[in-house]
Amino acid sequence: MKNNQFNPADHIQDLQYFGEFGGVNPSISDSSTYTFLSAKTMFDTFEGNAEGCYLYSRHSSPMNLYLGEALAAMEGTESANVAASGMGAITPVLMQLCSAGDEIVSSRTIYGGTYAFMKNMLPKWNIKTHFVDITKLDVVEAAITNNTKVLYCETVSNPLLEVADIERLAQLAKKHNIKLVVDNTFSPLSVAPAKMGADVVIHSLTKFINGSSDTVGGVVCASQEFINDLKNVNNGASMLLGPTMDSLRSASILKNLRTLHIRMKQHSYNANYLAEKFEKDGLKVVYPGLKSHPSHEIYSNMINKEYGFGGMMTVDVGSLDKANELMELMQNRNLGYLAVSLGFYKTLFSAPGTSTSSEIPLDEQKEMGLTDGLIRFSIGLDNDIERTYQMMKTCMKEIGVLKELQQA
Numbered sequence: 001m002k003n004n005q006f007n008p009a010d011h012i013q014d015l016q017y018f019g020e021f022g023g024v025n026p027s028i029s030d031s032s033t034y035t036f037l038s039a040k041t042m043f044d045t046f047e048g049n050a051e052g053c054y055l056y057s058r059h060s061s062p063m064n065l066y067l068g069e070a071l072a073a074m075e076g077t078e079s080a081n082v083a084a085s086g087m088g089a090i091t092p093v094l095m096q097l098c099s100a101g102d103e104i105v106s107s108r109t110i111y112g113g114t115y116a117f118m119k120n121m122l123p124k125w126n127i128k129t130h131f132v133d134i135t136k137l138d139v140v141e142a143a144i145t146n147n148t149k150v151l152y153c154e155t156v157s158n159p160l161l162e163v164a165d166i167e168r169l170a171q172l173a174k175k176h177n178i179k180l181v182v183d184n185t186f187s188p189l190s191v192a193p194a195k196m197g198a199d200v201v202i203h204s205l206t207k208f209i210n211g212s213s214d215t216v217g218g219v220v221c222a223s224q225e226f227i228n229d230l231k232n233v234n235n236g237a238s239m240l241l242g243p244t245m246d247s248l249r250s251a252s253i254l255k256n257l258r259t260l261h262i263r264m265k266q267h268s269y270n271a272n273y274l275a276e277k278f279e280k281d282g283l284k285v286v287y288p289g290l291k292s293h294p295s296h297e298i299y300s301n302m303i304n305k306e307y308g309f310g311g312m313m314t315v316d317v318g319s320l321d322k323a324n325e326l327m328e329l330m331q332n333r334n335l336g337y338l339a340v341s342l343g344f345y346k347t348l349f350s351a352p353g354t355s356t357s358s359e360i361p362l363d364e365q366k367e368m369g370l371t372d373g374l375i376r377f378s379i380g381l382d383n384d385i386e387r388t389y390q391m392m393k394t395c396m397k398e399i400g401v402l403k404e405l406q407q408a
Ligand SMILES: *Cc1c(COP(=O)(O)O)cnc(C)c1O
Pocket: 085, 086, 087, 088, 111, 113, 114, 154, 158, 183, 185, 186, 204, 205, 206, 207, 216, 217, 218
């Protein structure tokens, strides 16, 4: 099935859950352990042979399974496993797929924490990562060796908004018999990587999916076989490393998921509006919805148009000083918060070089085009985006980032 014929929001909507007392939301099970009516069933559950029985909440809990089911429906995978954070989803996947001596080929423009884990921690277990420009398929293929087990990328990268051509990367992964793992955090609903051949799709639920900046969370969406491997009581990384989400939290994330489709449309509409206006004003804007974006064509063919090009954009204002000055002024005018993270109702902005990507050494930042004056915006759900635009433009003029283009 082509990605653009797959509508993830409809799949989520088609799931029907009833609470224990006929509630319109599933009941929250507030237990870490579960009773068995017979000792034999407990043994079978340990062996993984008792479908529908719960053992211990680090392994499974009813609410985590509900949330996982909804997210698997969203990504079009057989199954999913939720985790207490995005990193709590990413790190077990890599440790499950790789053993000592194995290698990873990864995009070099990825979330700072993922980069730090691959670069500084995985070598302790003799797992080596080659960081490449993911938009150059020949470079990606050249980095694959007989020891490579994983090809890793973000659909739309953090913070540079590079686009990974998932379909062609999936073909490459198949050809070399390795797993394609995609972090889809920036593009929920817009892109369904598993429908384009990705083996494992990961989200930080902390961002757009939960959308209220009140918790961290993560999910791994994949085949039933791989999810079972992650949860295996003897050698499953998700089971044994213990990044389990609490049931109360998964209940609140499931409720927020109900409005994701409406929120994504508004995030995309607003970001596209500002990106077009600011580019016309002469600013250096990066947004996948702009024709000037190097992967605009590729991304246009990847997305489910209904949900747009996403809520993330970057603007380069020339220097770190100007970036800081502008962000402080915008915060004073209540246009958003100077904060990391993304996917909130309110616009969030930060300078990635000194914050979320500070794990990446300065010379490497420069090489990948991560400049000092870069501001990453997560555009909010503002009702009147023209009004926001006018107010932001005033801030930019006041500090000299934007020259008056037309004198009256
Ligand atoms: C935030 C983020 C993560 C990490 O998620 P946490 O929930 O903070 O652990 C991973 N990947 C991307 C693209 C992110 O934006």
